[in-house]
Amino acid sequence: MSNSAAAAVLTTEDLAEAIRAVRTLLDIADFSQGEVDFEAVIRSSDVLAQVRHVLPDLEWWASAGKEHGSSEADDDPADCLPIRVFDWSRPLDRAEPFIAALGPDLAAVRWDLDAWPAVPEAGLEAISQKYAYLTLTMNSRDLYQEEPSQDHTVHVHVRDRNGEQTARVHWLADQVGGRFTGRMQLARL
Incomplete structure (x- = not known):
């Protein structure tokens, strides 16, 4: 297991804008x-039903702890809300x-990429x-759903090597009309 640094490059109340930014970064x-x-933290049976439609074999456990219910124990998640x-x-x-199914619940979706490409004109x-x-975090500013908010944040993960981290984060932020504010979070991967 390794860690990366996740940099917030765009925070917006408009989920569609956040998704457009993600699509732009995926194109890069x-x-x-x-x-x-x-x-995610799912609190309602309505959201749970929508999420299970997208991910029928969902892996979860009760927010109160696995001893209160989990997919491993083959429990019914609707009986264990809220669940993680x-x-x-x-x-x-x-x-x-999955994003569309969430409604107001807190979540993070992480795309595991093959690479961030070289950008010779930026020296990357x-x-x-x-x-x-x-x-992309929804209804939360942090990667782990501990900071509920009314907005959504796009985070890019990069390595730090000779200041490349900051340069790449700024370059990626520019590509989506965002800006790097210096907010970083350790990401357990």
């Missing part, structure tokens, strides 16, 4: 072998339906899969 990234991971979702390695096409070398991630 190499993600032919990519996958997507989901984390930690579902990994899904196909890329599940991301936007390619960054390998180990540090190439993109996360």
